[in-house]
Amino acid sequence: MTEITVTDIGALRSSFAGEILTSDDGRRYDEARAVFNAMFDRRPGAIARASCDGDVVAAILVAQSARMPMAVRAGGHSVAGYSTIDDGLLLDLRPMAKIELDASARTVRVGPGVTWGQLDAATQIHGLATTGGRMTTTGVAGFVLGSGSGWLERLHGWACDNLLSARLVTADGRVVTTSESENPELFWGLRGGGGNFGVVTEFELRVHPIGPMIYGGMLLYPREQAPELCRNLRDFSAELPREIAVGCVFLTAPPAPFVPPELHGRPAFAVFAAWFGDPAEGPDALSALREFRTPAVDLLAPIPYQQLQALTDAGNPPGRRNYWHSDLFSDLADETIDALVERANTATSPASVMIVARSGGAVADVPEDATPLSGRTAPWFYHCYGIWTEGEDAQHIGWVRETAASLRPWTVTGMPLNFFTDVDDDRVRSTFGEKKYQRLVALKDRYDPENFFRRNQNVRPSAG
Template sequence: MGQLTLGDERIDQFRSDVNGDVIRSGDGAYDDARAVWNGMIDRYPTLIVRCRGTADVIRSVDFARENGLRVAIRGGGHNVAGTAVCDDGLVIDLSEMTGVRVNPDERKAWVQAGATWADVDHETQAFGLATPGGVVSDTGVAGLTLGGGIGHLRCKYGLTCDNLASVELVTANGEFLTASRDEHSELFWALRGGGGNFGVVTDFEFDLHPVGPDVATCFVFYPGDRAADCLQAYREYVSAAPDEVSTLTSLGTMPDENLFSEDVVDDLKIGFLGCYSGPASEGEGALAPLRELAEPIADVSGTVPYAEFQRTLDEDYPSGMRYYWKSLYLDGLSEPAIDRIRYWADTAPSPLATVDIWQLGGAIADVGVDESSFAGRHAPFLLGVEANWQDPERDDANVEWVRDCLADMRQFSDGSVYLNFPGFLEDNDELVQTTFGAAYERLVAVKDKYDPENRFDVNQNIKPST
């Protein structure tokens, strides 16, 4: 393997050059260090360096370049495609860099790249502030932000990347720089939606907004045989809903014995999860129609602390389970589209799988398409197809179901995808170009300038022209 060609002396020198731990095959910590959230990912890097600061990152990038090692970048959370680790390369692990600093007067937060959204919420909610994050609190800040970031506050405050004021990063040649609207502005444009293609981001500066500490929420479930009626009513609801409302709809069995009675726990269901980002007293009324679409089989809606709501789905995505997710931006929720969504949810090979519909629009669509590289502002909805299962013998069935569903649903889409729900890395060469469309060549130009040798390619890759 790669570490044999490096030699002990060279690795020992690298260990002395960084403050963080350098882990190689044979070390007691190696298997734990290479393991990632998605149990389908089983890769064997040459070295893993757990960086403790920017200096460690710079030295790690230099070491990889000097020794011809492929680089994977690991943040603080999880990525379904497993981009945090690679075979026979160097993993730059940022998960120990978790600092969050808040200036409540300026409504700004500075966040290190190993932090999760739980880390951010803990600090910002002390001041009744938030920035749009994800919908699972142990998601990493870095990956979500660089891929766009679709969370519970999106229709009011936009994507996570829309709230990014600046980043600090290390480029492929080991240079440390700041990117913002005023410095390295093309790089800053590319980082907001273009993923980890352009460098190792070490710190993020976010704009904050008044949110919480309590928010009105909706979390209600209906029988699967009412899914078509519910989705038609939902389509009308979101067309008139205020921007403070952001919702996510899921179809699947979702066999939660603590939530559902024995007579329906194994049946198909449709659930609506929503948050109102304004005053909780207003939000209860604004979300009420979602609780009246049919006779519910479970309703745990209510006013709760924002940070608690951010943790609502955490237990549904445990580390080590097997995951394969893909996505498509939908042109709308026509009756034929609803029929096919219902069909695919009903044929899922795992009871833990879901077909999800993410409401978009609002502040997402208010941002000009040329202001960032994020490619999904045009769509009213995002379709997410999530295969989640435990038995490795069911891998092929679950992956095939996701791919077949996406192939069918492309009739209701322009074919572009949300690159934080990408499937496997090898799925996406053509999809990356399709998704970015006219912006792709602009992204290539940024790649040519900051990573012309494609050192950072363990991602939804934008290949340099050379």
């Protein structure tokens, strides 16, 4: 592969309807190349902002014929930095942001440039939603293709379980439609196999009656109470109705007006919960969490579903350095909780967080072979997010890696790959498991034998 040239950009301009930006475009180029994770400050040779399927075809064909590397960007939230590139072509899908809701059929067609905040806004007017990201700025596209874990997953499965059909452009520039009945093997691969097989230009998703008001929010405590609160959370979750989403966060208390001043900047522990049944029944459904110990802050209340979806937006802005690792737990034993607390207490940055959440329910209903993803029956998962703006990268990355190593004895494989900054071949293989990995390789051989789409959680074609 070679770097992009003036001739390549000229070739692209002749067949591309959307905007094309280069470093000559100054601030607009800089805005367009910025991604969520500031560790990836890349300078693409050109940014092609696709406006339609034809633009996606044109970008792929020009990049292929010029043998130039290409990255695909939707919401730009890849913590592994897949959605940007130095020197090559960045295909930016953000202008393709249509949303067509069929409220009576409970389906929605979504362009690849749409974020979860935009999609929720369009569907919530009709009291509908599907499992979406826990932050409004995350893109629908990368999220769905990589699994899609959200507040609604215990009730309605992962986002990829709600995918009904997709249209994509393959490495040879063909537009292919895929669903359970049309190109079903490709459809199987798209539900967790990431961006390996082409550029998806439309997702059709199932939506469900949700909200617009739900009951939920957060309870905040001093960190010292974390061991007993974690145990209570585990016991509360043993027999959990699907209408409840629950988890906890080890964080540093923000200097927000709703936080008592004595907690500002101090290690804290938050329990988050949502009840998707009748909001009037919410206080009863969550009382065992609220009444266990008196919280310093009690934000459990009837709230709009969109507010729940935005709960962590303010605490996790773009532009900081991020290094992430996650894993699944088969249970939450006392010794696992003690290890979590110990690791959280050694965090090297006040912005870093550890999250533990309950999965299961509808996620576990989907048969193991129905999608490439495994690990569906694991009831708990954790995220260790190293997030910083100051200090040496090595120190903060080291904390995440040491945390992963010390929690490993209690983990099981299968955590979806969207939650890792480091994804090597071994992780891709072991996450899918050898049998399903080989099924993905067969798809890769068929749709992308030269591995043109490789800035992703890469499935390598047999030819290497």
